[in-house]
Amino acid sequence: MVIKKSKKKRKKRVHIERNREEDDVHLWEDYFSETPTYPKNLFRRRFRMNKPLFMRIVDQLSIEVELFRQKKDALGRLNLSPLQMCTAAIRILAYGNAADAVDEYLRLGETTTMSCLEHFVEGIIYLFGDEYLRRPTLADLQRLLEVGEFRGFPEMIGSIDCMHWEWKNCLTAWKGQYSRGSGKPTIFLEAVASFDLWIWHAIFGPPGTLNDINVLDLSLVFDDIIQGQAPQVTYSVKGREYHLAYYLTDGIYLKWTTFIQSIQEPQGPKAVLFAKQQKAVRKDVERAFGVLQARFAIVKNLAIFLGQSQNWEDYESMYHTP
Template sequence: MDTLATHDRYFVQRKGCTGMLGLSSYQKGTAALRMLSYGSAADSMDEYVRMRGSTVSKTLQHFTRGIIAAYSPTYMRHPTSDDMVRILALSEKRGFPGMPGSIDCCKWVWKNFPTAWHGPYQGKEGVTSVTPEAIADQALWIWHAFFGMPGCNNNINVLEASLLLNNIANGNYPPPVEYSIMGVKRNVPYWLADGIYPKWPVFVHTVAEPLTEKEKCMTRHQEAARKDVEREFGVLKSKWNIISRPGRFWGTSFMHDVMNCCIILHNMCAEDRQDDNDPHFREQPFSRVVIGNDATPLWGEQGNTVGPATAPVGSFSALYATSAKTKDHQGYMRTRALIIDHRW
């Protein structure tokens, strides 16, 4: 509450024109947290915190924006080199070297949508909703989040609209990384995904119809590891019940702030679980990985260090080369074949 008060004077208790003290910062913070945690209606706070419904709705707006302004640089950031060392160590221990996490989308039902927007936001289920996209690791930390696409879009449309591919091309997320799998050095990270995602080297799917024991082994372990992002959505909705209930907002901008606020608070809870007894956050030895400036970027030739021959970060030639490499179907087949052999 002290941090929110420094970012937004709305949470500073002040006197009114009659000289009486107004609502305290803890009253406002309690009302906002109860709405996020329980999905309660604004007018249900009247007897508990002595606030009328319109004031509670205004408080929730200030609370979400204050949380985003104060904590998004820490809890909605891209992973650092130290974070990647921990994430890749856990991924290698699970049998997936070079895997920063799992990707998937879900739906947030929107109740109070404008009638004119009924068509774009109505999906194949006939329910009006908004689609969020997220990437989570084994510790359920959300490293990438994108929200706001109409519910008629599938995972591919959301992927094309999000900044994930741009961040990969720019080298922002994840940082350049080199790892070894089955004796082959690679610099293309990949995420575990379900069958709807395109067959690109940055996504690894399960085997749709496994026939051999090797393919069955790959299917079993890939589906088990990909449940991280499914668990993340379940934990996020159970902790912040406002997401699991139909949204009672009148615009997507407010829903966007609520979603980002819940993700930040979710990552705070994930950080609170860090201790020496938690295997998800324990430092793991990982000697076969190079991260950061010492690693060859995606548009560089594998095995060579970054030098004058490598295109500068963010240049058109680097973006073009990275886009071609991350969407190469032959590269996808090689990546999945190496992972199948490694798992076996």
């Protein structure tokens, strides 16, 4: 007897008429018209940037990235506008909401919003990486050295530290590799930040089971030193001369000449003063992490948009554009 297997009927995709043109007009009148409903201070608060900067991003993406070019569909109707798609991406980054949270206002479905977010961040890196996501130039280094000397740490070029980002959708097979301590999978971010919140070095994506020292072995922060391109400086401590700029760190880092840690149990007024100043200046990188999470809540909340194809190797060189 032959048993015939019944084929499952493929579900038809449900079409929802979202009236995207009407909501594009509402968005324009709310924020981008000559007399917008919401003033510029509310725009900055909700978009996490000023309007000229946002418009510059929208213009560049609409020219360079195919997804953000507004076209007509088969019925001759205009697709979503670049303003709608970029606003959706910014709202997800700023508030860390679910992908369909912007549907009621911006009229984008969940899959469309996720596609906009992915193309938005990739477009930002591609278009503005050479200008902003880069290593310091000679002029930048000179400025960092001058500020470090003014703050009491001559030849200091920044503070280095790490943070964990909990990964909600981590694969079960990878959970042991990415979990430590609390048992929740996390992704590692190492960064060097300056006094003005400029994160000029970052490596994102290593498994959360690593610590600051393990990640340091993977990062590219010391490539300039290895290649002999590090800034030439000279200073002396207790009669000994040094020729490398240094970073301020916490106690977990190794006792290298490029790391200046605080004194754990300071004895005497000089040691107490040094420990106090070192901890205060080292807060630059922790403050940068705090501002990053405050302005872009997607970093503060659980990482829900990362899938199995996004591993740390994809992100290793994000801040190391030539």
